[in-house]
Amino acid sequence: MEENNLQSFVKERRKRLGLTQEELSFKAGVGLRFVRDLEQGKSSLQMNKVNQVLKLFGYELGAVPANREDLLHEEG
Amino acid sequence: MEENNLQSFVKERRKRLGLTQEELSFKAGVGLRFVRDLEQGKSSLQMNKVNQVLKLFGYELGAVPANREDLLHEEG
């Protein structure tokens, strides 16, 4: 539990859009397995693939102050 | 030029600490080649390795609203 809330962010955003993992993977242009690894908190994912997913939500990977990523839980 | 300012963020922070790429790679526990790829803007880097570097600056990877990553340029 390394506080990897990227996984919950993706999961929450996906559900908010009413998408299944399969639909999200198709829209993002990544494999279904990748979406599952992402939502399961795999830490060694490649940034460009993660960004393909985040882009669907209007987000992208960036450097954020450690222990402040909680701010993302506010609505965009 | 995909506005990958993660590279300039790392480069700037590294210089601010007066470190060479080699010193940074040693402190972060990653290869020198990785630090160079990172500062050159390689987009397919693995998140866990990038986080090893960002941790030295008190930062980590997180989802940020697209086109808002400029806010990171403020001092922590």
Added chain:
DNA sequence: TGACTTTATACCTTAACGGGTATAAAATGA
């Protein structure tokens, strides 16, 4: 309870990342 949908895990192959090394280029200083 049972069908169906969705998600999680395992196996396998291909492609490429990470990293070491060597070399070249650029920057710094005298």
Added chain:
DNA sequence: TCATTTTATACCCGTTAAGGTATAAAGTCA
């Protein structure tokens, strides 16, 4: 100008991410 330091690029190899497929587990609904 020439040394030294630092950074950038290329080559090679071991490891592993990505993704497809299959199977199992979990959730949903009647």
